[in-house]
Amino acid sequence: MYLVAGARGNVGSEVVRALAEQGAEVRALSRGGELSGLPPRATAVAGDLDVPASLAGPLAGVDGVFLLPGYRDMPGLLAQVVRAGVTRVALLSGRSAASGDMGNAVTAYMVRSEEAVRAAGIPWTVVRPSAFTANALRWLPQLRTGDVVRGPFADVPVACIDPYDVGEVVADTLLGDGHEGKVYELSGPEPLLPGEQVAVLGDVLDRPLRFEGLDDATARAEMAAAMPEEYVDAFFDFYRGGALDESPVLSTVYDITGREPRTFEQWAQAHADAFAA
Ligand SMILES: NC(=O)c1ccc[n+]([C@@H]2O[C@H](COP(=O)([O-])OP(=O)(O)OC[C@H]3O[C@@H](n4cnc5c(N)ncnc54)[C@H](OP(=O)(O)O)[C@@H]3O)[C@@H](O)[C@H]2O)c1
Structure with a gap:
């Protein structure tokens, strides 16, 4: 039995999908505890990652856990996991954790979460993906009202990864052998600029989409409306200060799964319905 956070x-x-496809029984965790469209062998359970005690029930009888980073009491969360007798943990982190720069708020929460997992005393695997293809879903509000996407960091290429591939890697690390104590950095198959992503999305949706880069001052103001200031600073440190380069293509997805990671175009095709809504 596997418990999956952020289901x-x-x-x-x-x-959830990847574990179930490989035949595992899965508990799909969300705060509300009700999820539609789960695959066979998966059941919805309720729990709050900020309240470790709320996971006691969902963790009962569980062999392996998939955790997200950055919750209020990661050591307490891990203590709850260990108390339940779980024997394997996979943690989602991010590429910036490699720098260990605790002055960057995003890196800091990733590093602290990784430290909690390493200190828990049970077998662990950390997965550090690059930015997700699914971040393009943030363009949905703009695309409902027109064909122009305005966004920050127009000149920053990222080999973004499809969450599908992150799911495949995590399932393999939880179900397979040889992944204990490993830190896996993941990328997608091609570095793309935001404008190139928008062009691919336009082709898939058959719409004349166009990207307009925001100047940094405007980007800062718009980002500050959506996230805490320290995270805005963190992203400017990554992409303007040069603290993070997510353009290199890594072979990790292929090395672990035996399959090339999906392209942005494949992600867009699989999620075209979301943009039609
Ligand atoms: N976006 C990127 O490019 C990127 C890159 C590298 C790493 N990451 C990391 O990956 C994480 C996951 O990304 P994602 O895109 O899968 O996120 P997401 O789509 O926003 O999903 C996160 C899920 O976590 C659940 N959640 C939030 N607070 C919770 C709580 N207190 N207790 C239990 N569940 C809670 C939410 O579900 P309910 O509302 O149903 O509870 C939500 O569905 C990010 O938070 C980030 O740390 C992101």
Whole structure:
């Protein structure tokens, strides 16, 4: 039995799918506890990652857990996992954790989460993906009202990864052998600029989509409306300060799954319905 956090989200839903496809029984965790469209062998359970005690029931009888980073009390969360007798943990982190720069708020929460997992005393695997193809879903509000996507960091290429591939890797690390104590950095198959992603999406949706880069001051203001200031600073440190380069293509997805990671075009085709809504 496997407990999957964030099961409504981009990555967690793919971890649920991948584990179930490999024949595992899965508990799909969300705060509300009700999820539609789960695969056979998966059941919805309720719990709050900010309240470790709320996971006591969902963790009962569980062999392996998939966790997201950055919750209020990661050591307490891991203590709850260990108390339940879980024997394997996979943690989602991010590429920036490699720098260990605790002055960057995003890196810091990834690093602290990784430290909690390493200190728990049970076999662990950390997965550090690059930015997700699914971040393009953030363009939905703009695409409902027109064909122009305005966004930050127009000149920054990212080999973004499909959450599908993160799910495949996580399932393999939880179900297979040889992944204990490993930190896997993951990328997609091609570095793309935001404008190139928008062009691919336009081709898939058969719409004349166009990207307009925001100047940094406007980008800062718009990002600050959507996230805490320290995270805005973190992303400017990544992409303007040069603290993070997510353009290199890594072979990890292929090395672990035996399959090339999906392209942005494949992600767009699989999620075209979301953009039609
Ligand atoms: N976006 C990127 O490019 C990127 C890159 C590398 C790493 N990451 C990391 O990956 C994480 C997951 O990304 P994602 O795109 O899959 O996120 P997402 O789609 O926003 O899903 C996160 C899920 O977590 C659940 N959740 C939130 N707070 C919770 C809580 N207190 N207790 C239990 N569940 C809670 C939410 O489900 P309910 O509302 O149903 O509870 C939500 O569905 C990010 O948070 C980030 O740390 C992201």
